[in-house]
Amino acid sequence: MAASFGTARKWSLGCSPVIQRLTLSILLLTTLFLTLSSLASREIVTSFTAGRKLSRTTPIPVYPFPEASHLIIVACHAIWHGYAGEHPGESATEWNLKPFQQDQQITFINHIQLGLNAAIVDEESLLVFSGGQTSRKSGPISEAQSYYNLANARKMIETDSNVSLRVTTEEFAKDSFENLLFSICRFHEFTGQYPDRITFVTHEFKRERIQGLHRAAIRFPLHKFRLIGRDAPGEDSPTGEEYLNALEPFTRDPYGCFDETLVSKRKSRNPFLRHDSYFDSCPELRGLLAFCSQAGAFYLGDLPWDNHTASQLPATA
Known part of the structure; x- marks a missing residue:
């Protein structure tokens, strides 16, 4: 990722300030998206392997007969x-x-x-x-x-x-x-x-x-x-x-x-x-x-x- 920033910086020297800011913004958003995706994947795997707990997206079970005793x-x-x-x-x-x-x-x-x-x-x-x-x-x-x-x-x-x-x-x-x-x-x-x-x-x-x-x-x-x-x-x-x-x-x-x-x-x-x-x-x-x-x-x-x-x-x- 550091190499990408260096390449972008060299390329941006000949560009207008607006294009430079736009390019940096896109790179930052891409970096943020990849980081969050990695963390989310790690959380899902951890949740599954540690007792197979319900994930945030798993619906709460609707029991057919909750009043039974x-x-x-x-x-x-x-x-x-x-x-x-x-x-x-x-x-x-x-x-x-x-x-x-x-x-x-x-x-x-x-x-x-x-x-x-x-x-x-x-x-x-x-x-x-x-x-x-x-x-x-x-x-x-x-x-x-x-x-x-x-x-x-x-x-x-x-x-x-x-x-x-x-x-x-x-x-x-x-x-x-x-x-x-x-x-x-x-x-x-x-x-x-x-x-x-x-x-x-x-x-x-x-x-x-x-x-x-x-x-x-x-x-x-x-x-x-x-x-x-x-x-x-x-x-x-x-x-x-x-x-x-x-x-x-x-x-x-x-x-x-x-x-x-x-x-x-x-x-x-x-x-x-x-x-x-x-x-x-x-x-x-x-x-x-x-x-x-x-x-x-x-x-x-x-x-x-x-x-x-x-x-x-x-x-x-």
Whole structure:
């Protein structure tokens, strides 16, 4: 730039004062523009790399349902492929069922209805179907989206009703702990806040695992948490497989981050290598989302629901 000024000065010696002033003005304005452009670019890059904060030009999100306070979770367990007949979802051939899930499709439909029933009676509730793209055979469709599709196919959700505006999906969870934690994050994405109350719809035999272990691991107050359980016929108590494959591993590893059984299960249930964005969309939960303790200890950092009660904090293991 110094060379440019020198060249301009030599050239301007033979020019009139007006042209000289005009030339210098143009050079100064060009220099100012280039400097400001460089600073602005540097600021945008810094803003993006330092936590991906909103830039000045990014519009403030408009949350679809900011008045919600009650999160209703329907934990999904399989993928419905679709059907055009009179009774969608009632045949096992319409589902991708694991061997131990045979003939449980009616139970899954019941879970959908139980979630909708809870949403109907509380206009401040948000219903979240939770479950990821867990089956390569079924293709890149999530359990959650298939439940939502089934609810519509069976006309369980009236399109002109208030409830239809209060239903969404969470499409990354790979086990029951993620059903709970990720649905809380999805609630935050949809409402701009965290739930005051949680209702969790699942099998009754999973009550000890979800209400006892998962809820305690995220330190959500027990008196603000409700589990609605509905088992398939003959599943009225925890089985040996439930103890071996879920209760015992989650007791050792509350967050499912190092136990071989839990980690391998999550890997096998993510055949399309999907990655959630909750670390960015739920900054208040980053510590919890990233937490892992091989000593079985609970996360003790700040959480949005800490002010609900001071007496619900669990002791460390």
